[in-house]
Amino acid sequence: MRLSRRNFLKLVAAMGATAFLSTYKAEVVEALNEVKDYWHICWLNGGACTGCTISFAQATDPDILEIFTSITVGNSRLPIALPDYMETIEPASGWLAEHLKERWKKGTKGRRILIIEGAIQKKGYCVIRGKDFSEHVLDVIDYADHIIAFGACACFGGIPSSHPNPSGAKGLQEFLREEGRDDLASKVINVPCCPGHPDHLVITLTAVMLGMKLELDQHNRPKLFFGRNMHMELCPYRPYYDMGIFETKPGEEGCRYKFGCKGPDVYTDCALRKWNNHVSYCVQVGAPCIGCAEPGFPDRFIPFYEPITNRRPFFNIDPNYVWVGGAVLAGTALMKKKRGEEE
Amino acid sequence: MKVVIDPVTRIEGHLRVTMELESVSTKTGNWFVVGKAYSSGMMFRGFEIFLKGKDPRDAFFFTQRICGVCPAAHAEASNQALDIAFDAVPVPPAATLIRNIIQCAYYIYDHMIHTYLLVGPELGILCKYPPMIPPVLGKEGIAKMGLGSSYAKCIEMQRKANEIVAIWGGKFPHHACGYPGGVTVKPTSERISQTVARAVELWEFVAKTMIRDIQAIIQANETVGEKVSEILGLNIRGLEDIGVGTGNFLSYGMLPDPENYEDWLKVAYGEKGRRKSAVFHAGAWDGSFKDFDLKKIQEFVKYAWYSDEYSGKRPDEEETVVELNKPGAYSWIKAPRYDGKVYEVGPLARMVNTFGLSWRIPRVHPITGEDLGDFVYKVRNPKGSVLDRVVARVANALICANKLIEFAKMLMEFKDSSICKYKDVPETGEGFGLYEAPRGALLHYLKIKNKVIERYQCVVPSTWNQSPRDDMGQPGVMEQSLQCGTTWLPTMDVPTVCSAIWGEDYGNLLRKALAPLGLAELNMEPVNGQKFNTTLALLIIRSFDPCIACAVHVISK
Ligand code: SF4
Ligand code: SF4
Numbered sequence: 001m002r003l004s005r006r007n008f009l010k011l012v013a014a015m016g017a018t019a020f021l022s023t024y025k026a027e028v029v030e031a032l033n034e035v036k037d038y039w040h041i042c043w044l045n046g047g048a049c050t051g052c053t054i055s056f057a058q059a060t061d062p063d064i065l066e067i068f069t070s071i072t073v074g075n076s077r078l079p080i081a082l083p084d085y086m087e088t089i090e091p092a093s094g095w096l097a098e099h100l101k102e103r104w105k106k107g108t109k110g111r112r113i114l115i116i117e118g119a120i121q122k123k124g125y126c127v128i129r130g131k132d133f134s135e136h137v138l139d140v141i142d143y144a145d146h147i148i149a150f151g152a153c154a155c156f157g158g159i160p161s162s163h164p165n166p167s168g169a170k171g172l173q174e175f176l177r178e179e180g181r182d183d184l185a186s187k188v189i190n191v192p193c194c195p196g197h198p199d200h201l202v203i204t205l206t207a208v209m210l211g212m213k214l215e216l217d218q219h220n221r222p223k224l225f226f227g228r229n230m231h232m233e234l235c236p237y238r239p240y241y242d243m244g245i246f247e248t249k250p251g252e253e254g255c256r257y258k259f260g261c262k263g264p265d266v267y268t269d270c271a272l273r274k275w276n277n278h279v280s281y282c283v284q285v286g287a288p289c290i291g292c293a294e295p296g297f298p299d300r301f302i303p304f305y306e307p308i309t310n311r312r313p314f315f316n317i318d319p320n321y322v323w324v325g326g327a328v329l330a331g332t333a334l335m336k337k338k339r340g341e342e343e
Numbered sequence: 344m345k346v347v348i349d350p351v352t353r354i355e356g357h358l359r360v361t362m363e364l365e366s367v368s369t370k371t372g373n374w375f376v377v378g379k380a381y382s383s384g385m386m387f388r389g390f391e392i393f394l395k396g397k398d399p400r401d402a403f404f405f406t407q408r409i410c411g412v413c414p415a416a417h418a419e420a421s422n423q424a425l426d427i428a429f430d431a432v433p434v435p436p437a438a439t440l441i442r443n444i445i446q447c448a449y450y451i452y453d454h455m456i457h458t459y460l461l462v463g464p465e466l467g468i469l470c471k472y473p474p475m476i477p478p479v480l481g482k483e484g485i486a487k488m489g490l491g492s493s494y495a496k497c498i499e500m501q502r503k504a505n506e507i508v509a510i511w512g513g514k515f516p517h518h519a520c521g522y523p524g525g526v527t528v529k530p531t532s533e534r535i536s537q538t539v540a541r542a543v544e545l546w547e548f549v550a551k552t553m554i555r556d557i558q559a560i561i562q563a564n565e566t567v568g569e570k571v572s573e574i575l576g577l578n579i580r581g582l583e584d585i586g587v588g589t590g591n592f593l594s595y596g597m598l599p600d601p602e603n604y605e606d607w608l609k610v611a612y613g614e615k616g617r618r619k620s621a622v623f624h625a626g627a628w629d630g631s632f633k634d635f636d637l638k639k640i641q642e643f644v645k646y647a648w649y650s651d652e653y654s655g656k657r658p659d660e661e662e663t664v665v666e667l668n669k670p671g672a673y674s675w676i677k678a679p680r681y682d683g684k685v686y687e688v689g690p691l692a693r694m695v696n697t698f699g700l701s702w703r704i705p706r707v708h709p710i711t712g713e714d715l716g717d718f719v720y721k722v723r724n725p726k727g728s729v730l731d732r733v734v735a736r737v738a739n740a741l742i743c744a745n746k747l748i749e750f751a752k753m754l755m756e757f758k759d760s761s762i763c764k765y766k767d768v769p770e771t772g773e774g775f776g777l778y779e780a781p782r783g784a785l786l787h788y789l790k791i792k793n794k795v796i797e798r799y800q801c802v803v804p805s806t807w808n809q810s811p812r813d814d815m816g817q818p819g820v821m822e823q824s825l826q827c828g829t830t831w832l833p834t835m836d837v838p839t840v841c842s843a844i845w846g847e848d849y850g851n852l853l854r855k856a857l858a859p860l861g862l863a864e865l866n867m868e869p870v871n872g873q874k875f876n877t878t879l880a881l882l883i884i885r886s887f888d889p890c891i892a893c894a895v896h897v898i899s900k
Binding site for chain 1: 347348349350351352353359389390392393397398400401404405408409410411412414456498501502505506508509510511512513514515516517518519520522525526527528529537665667761762763765861862864865866867868869877881
């Protein structure tokens with residue numbers, strides 16, 4: 001079957017990202033092979049642990065090597081997706097690495113993708129070639145035709161933004177809004193999780209390259225992956241919950257709710273697609289879901305091993321109150337006010 | 344003249360290296376080598392600050408995010424500190440086995456990507472060894488020239504290794520199954536057999552391909568040494584005389600014996616020792632085997648952006664405060680020292696502290712019993728060098744591949760036993776977690792008060808290796824390795840140097856392959872109108888497998 005704009009997103013939605021990719025890998029590669037020009041990728045790492053890069057390297061169908069080398073443009077032998085800049089794996093370093101970023105800027109209009117990994121911090125906490133990371137972002141962002149924030153940190157601040165957020169870490173959208181660039185902030189596609197999931201990124205990239213528009217939710221996450229509630233719609237342990245059988249200690253069988261599972265608050269397809277070539281995910285190994293797909297992670301979900309109802313008040317705000325019903329923005333604004341004195 | 348490499352790529356994180364050049368004259372001419380080197384960690388997030396006041400059990404999740412390349416090592420060090428702080432020791436054998444399985448698989452992944460993706464390209468190019476040269480010509484290059492065949496296989500294999508981590512830990516990076524006193528995941532037959540299936544494939548890749556590749560590099564290295572000596576008019580054996588370190592090696596040991604966990608614990612409670620019951624031993628080698636003593640670790644900050652007030656303190660007593668504009672400081676990385684001296688950590692340190700300077704590792708197929716012959720290696724430079732570090736990493740991977748299958752089989756016997764010595768969160772408690780990350784010795788320390796974290800400190804491998812100068816003025820290990828006198832920075836570009844070593848044809852081939860990728864000036868750094876080839880410097884830097892996110896995680900206020 002040929003992949004077309006019409007059936008691509010429908011198939012992903014129906015099958016789930018991973019199953020889609022493993023079933024239609026050849027078709028994805030073929031469809032991309034028909035794209036007649038290079039896509040230039042600039043992958044920037046800010047306040048990151050590089051876990052998202054490593055996670056991307058776990059992509060299976062197609063794998064990272066195929067994406068960067070085998071899917072080529074015409075007879076040029078050059079890869080369709082040219083990572084002009086990608087600190088962790090690129091061949092060049094130093095002067096040349098920065099120079100290649102300039103090449104990215106000059107790439108064909110409409111075909112320049114910017115991927116951000118890691119949080120944006122206060123000035124002085126992440127400096128590359130004498131320039132603050134935030135300035136690097138502002139320097140390239142106007143050239144980006146497509147902007148993807150990959151991983152919890154780039155999307156919403158993630159782990160380094162945990163209270164008291166000593167380096168002032170924040171997500172890309174929030175940073176852009178503060179810089180008065182709401183126009184760009186709305187363009188950002190957020191692909192969260194800690195780390196980001198390779199299948200999510202591969203499908204997002206494919207959709208972008210095939211010229212399809214992904215439908216986003218109120219946090220700019222593709223609904224395709226983040227549109228369903230884990231606890232209500234996807235969790236295989238749900239029957240335990242309904243029967244009132246709970247795990248309270250390691251080794252017990254049952255729903256992980258009392259062991260701290262945040263599934264009821266989390267919108268993600270983890271339970272369906274799982275991780276690392278489909279083998280498992282957090283809840284399956286007896287651990288709670290700690291909510292890494294959601295804005296507000298981690299502080300919204302700690303202590304991780306306490307049931308949702310036992311969450312401690314956070315800055316004297318009852319977390320159950322703040323976060324219920326997606327009142328995320330109100331919460332963030334309040335937090336910022338409180339944080340104001342410290343910054 | 345100063346050459347600056349910023350950013351250093353193909354490492355984890357943000358590293359800047361500054362090198363002051365010296366000119367040496369020999370009978371063949373004048374050459375530039377590195378005189379003084381400065382290593383600067385360029386990113387800071389502040390883990391120890393935001394861990395304060397959190398539920399101690401959350402540390403297992405938080406500290407993994409210090410580094411997404413080596414999260415599993417942080418997970419284990421953190422878990423071991425928690426085990427002790429919760430008084431939930433000894434950990435049941437099944438839990439130790441599961442943790443060991445995760446660690447073995449994850450080590451294989453980590454050593455593999457470093458060997459092929461990070462340090463490998465320069466090694467492959469310099470040693471004219473096609474399987475390790477990145478497959479720039481795509482599928483065709485792989486098929487016709489064998490270009491990057493190992494590189495490509497490595498991408499597939501590291502994924503398999505991480506699937507094993509995910510089978511037990513839910514996902515990788517950042518697995519989820521740790522808990523004070525054990526693990527949350529049960530040892531089912533299904534998990535064990537899924538593990539063994541992948542472990543055998545990994546074993547074959549490590550024992551056959553990786554060993555073949557490293558042996559080829561060791562051999563080609565002799566030619567490189569000869570030719571470079573001829574050009575420079577110096578006597579350099581090869582990469583064993585490049586990046587020479589201090590000869591002091593520190594290791595905390597790894598992969599404890601599940602049935603002798605008491606022996607493993609002693610060192611963490613402050614007793615001197617070597618954890619000889621474990622697969623890799625602890626120790627502080629300085630030319631001969633020495634016991635490891637936790638009390639001899641101090642951290643210095645004179646040249647780092649932290650207040651001097653607490654410089655020289657031990658990890659359990661230090662208080663660190665950021666001082667962003669401190670005069671003279673040039674890094675976010677602190678300078679840990681052992682007994683006041685500079686120690687190297689990493690795969691070479693583990694091998695030397697366990698086996699001394701001469702190694703012999705069996706290669707018997709775990710299923711068929713076929714014997715491929717032992718892998719034998721004698722350390723070429725007892726002070727440490729690029730070659731010895733790279734070989735040690737492969738040797739480590741082989742040991743982990745052997746042990747992975749052993750641990751998995753052993754777990755069958757513990758299938759129905761306890762996986763966790765469960766304890767509630769204590770009012771107070773403290774504990775050290777002393778483990779090895781692939782990059783070297785990793786320490787976590789935590790103190791609990793009123794059921795929350797009062798203090799958390801980590802001393803990580805890349806602070807040992809990539810540290811700046813200490814209060815006594817001693818440069819860090821990597822700085823010393825760069826300034827050991829043989830870090831040649833040619834003004835010729837990469838293809839020209841390769842022509843000089845391997846002949847024109849090879850040089851031309853490289854030139855043709857690099858140009859369309861925009862890499863004609865690969866590794867060339869411009870200074871005052873001249874360009875310097877930093878390939879050797881990059882090889883030295885990457886031979887340590889630096890991880891800067893790890894190195895800069897500290898501070899409490
Ligand atoms: S609480 Fe967690 S484990 Fe239980 S049913 Fe909901 S999502 Fe599943
Ligand atoms: S199950 Fe929860 S914690 Fe685990 S990856 Fe998915 S969203 Fe994140």
